[in-house]
Amino acid sequence: TGPVEFHGPHQAGIVTPAQDRLHFATFDVTATKRDDVIALLKEWTAAAALMTAGRDIGQYGAVNGPGEAPPEDTGEAVGLPPARLTITIGFGPSFFVDASGNDRFGIKAKRPAALVDLPHFIGDNLDANRSGGDIAVQACSDDPQVAVHAIRNLARIGFGRAAVRYSQLGFGRTSSTSRAQSTPRNLFGFKDGTNNLKLEDTDKLEQQLWVQPEDGPDWMVGGSYLVSRRIRMTIEIWDRTSLGEQEKIIGRGKGTGAPLGKADEFDTIDFGAKNSDGSFKVAAHSHVRLAHPQFNKGAELLRRGYNFVDGSDGLGRLDAGLFFLAYQRDPRKQFIPIQQQLSRSDTMNEYIRHVGSGVFACPGGVTPGSYWGEKLF
Ligand code: HEM
Numbered sequence: 001t002g003p004v005e006f007h008g009p010h011q012a013g014i015v016t017p018a019q020d021r022l023h024f025a026t027f028d029v030t031a032t033k034r035d036d037v038i039a040l041l042k043e044w045t046a047a048a049a050l051m052t053a054g055r056d057i058g059q060y061g062a063v064n065g066p067g068e069a070p071p072e073d074t075g076e077a078v079g080l081p082p083a084r085l086t087i088t089i090g091f092g093p094s095f096f097v098d099a100s101g102n103d104r105f106g107i108k109a110k111r112p113a114a115l116v117d118l119p120h121f122i123g124d125n126l127d128a129n130r131s132g133g134d135i136a137v138q139a140c141s142d143d144p145q146v147a148v149h150a151i152r153n154l155a156r157i158g159f160g161r162a163a164v165r166y167s168q169l170g171f172g173r174t175s176s177t178s179r180a181q182s183t184p185r186n187l188f189g190f191k192d193g194t195n196n197l198k199l200e201d202t203d204k205l206e207q208q209l210w211v212q213p214e215d216g217p218d219w220m221v222g223g224s225y226l227v228s229r230r231i232r233m234t235i236e237i238w239d240r241t242s243l244g245e246q247e248k249i250i251g252r253g254k255g256t257g258a259p260l261g262k263a264d265e266f267d268t269i270d271f272g273a274k275n276s277d278g279s280f281k282v283a284a285h286s287h288v289r290l291a292h293p294q295f296n297k298g299a300e301l302l303r304r305g306y307n308f309v310d311g312s313d314g315l316g317r318l319d320a321g322l323f324f325l326a327y328q329r330d331p332r333k334q335f336i337p338i339q340q341q342l343s344r345s346d347t348m349n350e351y352i353r354h355v356g357s358g359v360f361a362c363p364g365g366v367t368p369g370s371y372w373g374e375k376l377f
Helices: 034-052 144-158 202-208 243-250 287-291 335-345 347-351
Strands: 021-029 086-091 135-141 162-170 224-233 306-312 318-328 352-362
Touching: 021 144, 021 318, 034 086, 034 144, 086 224, 135 144, 135 224, 135 352, 144 162, 162 306, 243 287, 243 347, 287 335, 318 352, 335 347, 347 352
Parallel strands: none
Antiparallel strands: 021 135, 021 162, 086 135, 086 352, 224 318, 224 352, 306 318
């Protein structure tokens, strides 16, 4: 329930052991002046430092200000512990250049080469209203009200300068980012996060997660790239699929989470093992095989997604799925080729649809006295 340190060499909320709840939002910057954007980022940073410490924002907070003015803090987190709140920021391609290619805030030249527009993937059915955004903010906490409070207050501060483009609540984590955590389950009922990058893998995090000095640009060193995908799951169809077929699609047992042919969750996957009929125990088009680093030139991801159910779709089906969040050192070498391979032949595709998408450059950590994105300006 305690606070997570806001300042540090990397932004909190990436390797931080995945919290239980998510409120994610992207913003369209409506300000047109560079100085207004800088002022907004300064105010957001100050508010984030206070909220993650479990404090009200502003000088007077929620209830101690003058009766004539709206409170500086909206108040719904008063009395709640910080519940490990982290607030993580990222900048999308459209923050650097507008649709006509114009340099919006004098930072076009600082757009990282790795911050590419994601290509179209087979089966994509993206809703523009749930995709993109100039700035992404990921708020994670063990208390949903604390996560919602964080996004709400940033939106309130942004009034007239940045507008919420879309937001997504996640009610349950679908990953673990530390070996001290148990592996949770996604809405297919499978353990998710077994073969994830974990905060204890410090060497691998340098190779796969954090932008290194030789990668550039300077302002991204110690940062990471976030890909977000709203993935709808057709769970009603999944629920009519046999247990054996479900396990074949994933490549792991549903109970233990062990690779097929093995006994324990963390056993190494044996991709060569065969059944008596000559087929692979971990099927050739199973999800874990196609996503595994061995078949992706060693590329890995730090997955940090959440389950969502946003009511129903009016056709008798739950609007349910996985809000996929993955951090990496370079999406051109990690998310993009992995997703290209999955989109071509993952047998799971029959049960999922990608309906929202985003890619964001998340700068390195904030030091006391600096603000989010300071090195960009
Ligand atoms: C592994 C589910 C989408 C990349 C897994 C596992 C499950 C799973 C159950 C096995 C447990 C584990 O090692 O974490 C899902 C579901 C998805 C989805 C239900 C969509 C609704 C994606 C996407 C990507 C991805 C879009 C990347 C483009 C991976 C990777 C692994 C993995 C890299 C680890 C493979 C390994 O090294 O063994 N996923 N996944 N997944 N998934 Fe997904």
